[in-house]
Amino acid sequence: MRLNPVRMACLPVRFVAIVVVCGVTGLWPANASGMAFWSAVSPGGYTDLVGSPTDRGCWGKTTIAYRFAPSFLAAFPNPGLRDQIRLAFEEWDTASATPPGSQYAYKHAGYKKYVDLRTVAVHEIGHILGLAHPEEAHGSGRNFAPTVAGSCSPVAAAAPPGDEVMQHTISAGNTNHVLSHDELNAYCSSYGTVDLDFVETGSILSTDILIRAADLFAPNTWAVAHPFTTLPGTAACDKTIFFGLITFNTNTAPDRKIGRMSKGINWDYHNLSGQPIRSMTVKTNTTNNPVPLAHYDNPGSHPFTLFTTSPSADPDHKEDLLHAWQTPPRGEVPVNAVAHIGLELDVWHWAALEPKAIAPGGTATAIALVTASSWYHTVVTGSPFASAPTRDGAWADRLPLGLTSGPPETVLASGFVLSVPESLPGDARLSDLAVAAVPDDDLTLADLNRATLQALAAEQRVRSVAGFGTRTLAPGRDFYVVMRGTAGDVPPDARAEDRFVLAPELADIADAPLFVYVASDTAVPVGQVGTFALINTAPLAGRAVREIALPYVEKPAP
Numbered sequence: 001m002r003l004n005p006v007r008m009a010c011l012p013v014r015f016v017a018i019v020v021v022c023g024v025t026g027l028w029p030a031n032a033s034g035m036a037f038w039s040a041v042s043p044g045g046y047t048d049l050v051g052s053p054t055d056r057g058c059w060g061k062t063t064i065a066y067r068f069a070p071s072f073l074a075a076f077p078n079p080g081l082r083d084q085i086r087l088a089f090e091e092w093d094t095a096s097a098t099p100p101g102s103q104y105a106y107k108h109a110g111y112k113k114y115v116d117l118r119t120v121a122v123h124e125i126g127h128i129l130g131l132a133h134p135e136e137a138h139g140s141g142r143n144f145a146p147t148v149a150g151s152c153s154p155v156a157a158a159a160p161p162g163d164e165v166m167q168h169t170i171s172a173g174n175t176n177h178v179l180s181h182d183e184l185n186a187y188c189s190s191y192g193t194v195d196l197d198f199v200e201t202g203s204i205l206s207t208d209i210l211i212r213a214a215d216l217f218a219p220n221t222w223a224v225a226h227p228f229t230t231l232p233g234t235a236a237c238d239k240t241i242f243f244g245l246i247t248f249n250t251n252t253a254p255d256r257k258i259g260r261m262s263k264g265i266n267w268d269y270h271n272l273s274g275q276p277i278r279s280m281t282v283k284t285n286t287t288n289n290p291v292p293l294a295h296y297d298n299p300g301s302h303p304f305t306l307f308t309t310s311p312s313a314d315p316d317h318k319e320d321l322l323h324a325w326q327t328p329p330r331g332e333v334p335v336n337a338v339a340h341i342g343l344e345l346d347v348w349h350w351a352a353l354e355p356k357a358i359a360p361g362g363t364a365t366a367i368a369l370v371t372a373s374s375w376y377h378t379v380v381t382g383s384p385f386a387s388a389p390t391r392d393g394a395w396a397d398r399l400p401l402g403l404t405s406g407p408p409e410t411v412l413a414s415g416f417v418l419s420v421p422e423s424l425p426g427d428a429r430l431s432d433l434a435v436a437a438v439p440d441d442d443l444t445l446a447d448l449n450r451a452t453l454q455a456l457a458a459e460q461r462v463r464s465v466a467g468f469g470t471r472t473l474a475p476g477r478d479f480y481v482v483m484r485g486t487a488g489d490v491p492p493d494a495r496a497e498d499r500f501v502l503a504p505e506l507a508d509i510a511d512a513p514l515f516v517y518v519a520s521d522t523a524v525p526v527g528q529v530g531t532f533a534l535i536n537t538a539p540l541a542g543r544a545v546r547e548i549a550l551p552y553v554e555k556p557a558p
């Protein structure tokens with residue numbers, strides 16, 4: 001390929017995943033196995049990490065400032081959405097010190113009617129650091145993996161195992177917040193042990209990465225990234241990246257709005273353990289955000305006055321969080337009293353693990369907190385969307401590095417899943433399942449309690465599930481409440497063990513935000529639990545902004 005650095009910079013994309021980036025010098029993006037880099041060489045624009053390892057761009061400075069453009073603030077006005085972008089930068093900020101651990105990737109599947117903003121942001125920042133799409137690069141034989149365990153070099157061409165953050169598609173409802181081994185290897189390859197620090201700025205002059213929003217005129221493209229390079233480069237890279245532009249699409253489909261989908265659950269624990277409670281702890285999975293969106297601390301006569309969330313120190317479970325509620329000395333929750341705790345986290349699929357009530361002497365009692373999560377059974381009915389060129393006012397002549405939708409899916413069944421912790425000493429008994437459709441934004445975490453259940457019941461809005469009755473679940477098992485669908489939609493293991501109920505009487509509220517209540521206890525009578533969950537809520541999302549952002553005047557090369 002010949003590139004004309006003066007005029008053109010970008011050649012048409014011929015098939016799906018070839019991505020082209022145009023900087024002032026007209027470079028091609030490239031990818032490496034697990035490592036995606038960009039370069040000016042053909043074929044396909046992916047760096048040959050074996051033959052020409054320095055043929056790529058990387059940042060030459062270690063403190064990189066990002067700024068939210070007015071277009072982003074207009075399209076994504078909720079401050080909680082900016083927090084999701086900040087978490088995405090934090091993921092890369094800590095890459096140099098992140099051990100790989102035993103788990104290759106942290107992608108979570110599961111259909112929901114939104115696109116996860118943090119997932120998109122982690123991906124696009126990867127492009128701004130010089131990475132491309134591993135599965136696309138592999139199509140050109142230019143995806144690479146280390147040949148020596150524990151090191152990012154030397155490398156050899158290899159197929160990416162899958163689920164990498166830098167894969168070119170992500171489906172609605174899926175999340176992928178944690179760098180896989182592939183991205184960690186790519187970071188190591190370009191930056192070694194250098195610790196890049198990402199800081200937020202309000203200054204136009206100091207902006208290195210601009211976060212903006214625009215109608216990309218491609219409803220299945222979630223965002224695009226443009227890294228800009230100049231000469232000379234650094235020791236590891238022939239070119240220096242000096243500016244990055246990330247553009248989120250404001251005009252995706254109504255059920256593909258880019259945002260955040262949280263879930264809140266409160267629990268009532270009736271303490272029959274025979275000892276007072278000094279503290280309670282709950283581990284959660286599937287989000288590493290160390291700041292819960294909300295927590296409920298047993299307000300009333302025996303409040304937990306100290307709440308803490310600790311990130312996992314376990315490199316094999318990077319998303320686990322440990323939440324702890326503590327009473328002051330001599331403020332313990334008495335025997336026979338009820339303790340109320342709860343959490344709202346920034347993903348829809350988190351679950352409570354290893355919940356415990358801890359007595360003043362340190363004796364821990366496992367308690368049967370239930371997790372409810374909405375559930376869809378979908379079937380793929382098409383091919384993944386190509387990273388199609390987008391028309392965007394500022395970049396009409398350029399082709400992006402983007403992130404596009406996974407293949408179209410058709411919903412076959414929907415409902416919710418109840419799960420019990422694996423840490424329980426014996427089976428849990430679940431009963432009194434009740435469900436109510438509630439308006440969006442009507443309830444906060446503090447409202448998820450028995451009073452709300454009773455108020456909803458008084459208004460005759462609570463629906464029981466006729467076929468549920470009392471169910472016994474072994475530790476760690478899931479139970480499916482199928483509101484729309486058939487037994488054939490239930491996963492085979494749950495079907496074989498009769499861990500499902502068909503509830504066609506709830507079909508009319510299957511798509512509504514749902515208040516779910518279930519009672520639970522364990523065979524050893526150490527406590528009874530009421531679980532109050534709010535699931536299926538609408539995402540906190542951006543709003544459709546049809547205007548095209550004003551063309552951005554690119555920062556001159558230093």
Ligand SMILES: [Zn+2]
Pocket residue numbers: 123127133166167168401402403
């Ligand atoms: Zn991409």
